[in-house]
Amino acid sequence: MKKSVLIFQIFVFAIFFSCVSQNSTDQKEKADIYYNLGNAYSELKQYNKAVEAYANAWSLDSELTAAGYNLIRVYIYLKKYDEAEQLLKELLGRDERNLLLLETAGYLAHNRGDYDEALRYYSNIVASFSSFVLKGMAKLDGLEIQCIAPSHGLLWRSGVQRIMSLYKRFAGYNTGGGCEKEICIIWGSMYGYTKQGLDAVIKGLETEGMPYTMHHIPDTDVSYILGNAYKAAGLVLAMPTYEYKMFPPMAYVLDLFERKHITDKTVLRLGSWGWSGGAQKEYEQKIEKLKWENIEPYEWCGTLTEADVTALTERGVELARSIKNQSVSNV
Numbered sequence: 001m002k003k004s005v006l007i008f009q010i011f012v013f014a015i016f017f018s019c020v021s022q023n024s025t026d027q028k029e030k031a032d033i034y035y036n037l038g039n040a041y042s043e044l045k046q047y048n049k050a051v052e053a054y055a056n057a058w059s060l061d062s063e064l065t066a067a068g069y070n071l072i073r074v075y076i077y078l079k080k081y082d083e084a085e086q087l088l089k090e091l092l093g094r095d096e097r098n099l100l101l102l103e104t105a106g107y108l109a110h111n112r113g114d115y116d117e118a119l120r121y122y123s124n125i126v127a128s129f130s131s132f133v134l135k136g137m138a139k140l141d142g143l144e145i146q147c148i149a150p151s152h153g154l155l156w157r158s159g160v161q162r163i164m165s166l167y168k169r170f171a172g173y174n175t176g177g178g179c180e181k182e183i184c185i186i187w188g189s190m191y192g193y194t195k196q197g198l199d200a201v202i203k204g205l206e207t208e209g210m211p212y213t214m215h216h217i218p219d220t221d222v223s224y225i226l227g228n229a230y231k232a233a234g235l236v237l238a239m240p241t242y243e244y245k246m247f248p249p250m251a252y253v254l255d256l257f258e259r260k261h262i263t264d265k266t267v268l269r270l271g272s273w274g275w276s277g278g279a280q281k282e283y284e285q286k287i288e289k290l291k292w293e294n295i296e297p298y299e300w301c302g303t304l305t306e307a308d309v310t311a312l313t314e315r316g317v318e319l320a321r322s323i324k325n326q327s328v329s330n331v
């Protein structure tokens, strides 16, 4: 049977039921009809009509979770992410371990795909102005905002509530609101010795179950590093000495950190040197303005000894614990 004919029949059936069976058909049966109608429209990719049908089914019978679930999927197809998220929360509130719903949450996040890019944009462009962001948002409190159209920057026609709550969170990262309890590792190594030291630190982080992201320089564009560094409560900076100073790509990263106000971090710096050292001295000068808490740095000559490995693993544990114990948290 042709799909359009099928829809027509279901629709006629629905009208018939709603007219003649006020008494004989209960709410649940009507909800089933709307649910089937929603499925038929979905099949035909007529998602706006499917939304209407599923929403009717859902309002008639909120026990009909299949209608709620399908409504979420259709919202996602239509990029109505706020609506999808709201309904998903409601359903997960009833059944927080429902695999289908959890999978849908993942699907929603994947489709939205905006978090990383929003964070990257914020950390690269807006982070220096976080206090103004917070003041501006406070002024807008209570208004129903449908579109964000700044004179400079991205235009948001959908997901307005979500992006506003993300910006509030992001603005807190360098204004005392607390960062995410995770660590951003940035590392560069010419011969691999500093990398070996970093591996020992990572062992310590992992012992404490501390999540981390890892960025190799100079291979990674700093605009990507900035997002993860900006949100993380902790940093690990691993680089050797190079001509009495630090490995140059790290100097570039730190230069940007100062410009972008990547403040409020707990940091471990480590690295290998060959004959005189010098990276640590330049590092200290460069981070002067950044208000960072520093775990005692660790440097060594050339390759690692057993004692270095042990000390570096302990530094990893110490950093992880210090992040865990931070009382201010955005989470």
Ligand SMILES: Cc1cc2nc3c(=O)[nH]c(=O)nc-3n(C[C@H](O)[C@H](O)[C@H](O)COP(=O)(O)O)c2cc1C
Binding pocket: 188, 189, 190, 191, 192, 193, 194, 195, 239, 240, 241, 242, 243, 244, 245, 272, 273, 274, 275, 276, 277, 278, 301, 302, 303
């Ligand atoms: C171009 C270059 C410049 C270096 N400059 C210095 C220096 O000024 N002082 C120093 O102690 N070691 C210097 N070193 C040695 C490295 O810091 C040392 O070999 C270190 O162990 C390298 O660590 P890595 O294996 O992580 O690259 C230099 C090495 C290179 C290749």
